[in-house]
Amino acid sequence: MALGDERRAIGRRNEAARRSIGQRNEASRQAAGDAMERARRAAGDRMESDRRGVDLVEDINRISKPPVQRRTLRPIAPVGGIPTQRGRADFKPRTDVGGGAAGLASPLTEGETGPGAVLAREYYATSTLTSSDGILTLDVQALKKLTMRDANGEPAVFDFAEPTP
Structure with missing residues (x-):
């Protein structure tokens, strides 16, 4: 080869x-x-x-164990509603307060009326509110009590709860 x-x-x-x-x-x-x-x-x-x-x-x-079959409650025959009847109540007449009707007479006016009148307000202690970034602060006085007079000259006092900070 x-x-x-x-x-x-x-x-x-x-x-x-x-x-x-x-x-x-x-x-x-x-x-x-x-x-x-x-x-x-x-x-x-x-x-x-x-x-x-x-x-x-x-x-x-x-x-786990297999769930137990629950028994159903036996049915109760429905009972009808209360039969209709005529309504009734005992009448109590309204008592007059201060020579007029009870309640407030509209309009409500704040404080005293007339010249030199002052507002009837009371305030809670001053609290300071601060913005989330701390740049802006604001001093606030929350309203505690407001006194108003109705058309009959009767006082109407509004008391307010102290706000939580």
Whole structure:
């Protein structure tokens, strides 16, 4: 056999060996890819069942006792409404206060009337309100008591609760 023939034979053997190695590598990579895909799908299914709580519900149902069937209440026959009847009440005449009708006579006027009149107001102690950023502050006096007079000159006093800071 000539040297050239021997080299060609060695080349054909090397090529056949490389092709078989390549085919085995390709089959191995394909099998590894299929295995990774199956593992990924199995992990996804597992995460979905964990999120839905399927296994947890099955486990709880397996260890718990079945619920007891509750008995229903026996029906009660409906009772009719109250029969109609004529309404009645005891009459109590209104008593006059101060020679006129009871209650406030409109309009209400604050404080005294006439020239030099002063407002009849009382205030709680001054409190300071501060904005959330601390830049603006405001001193406020909350109204404690307001005295007004009705059309008959009778006082009407409004007492206000102290606001919480």
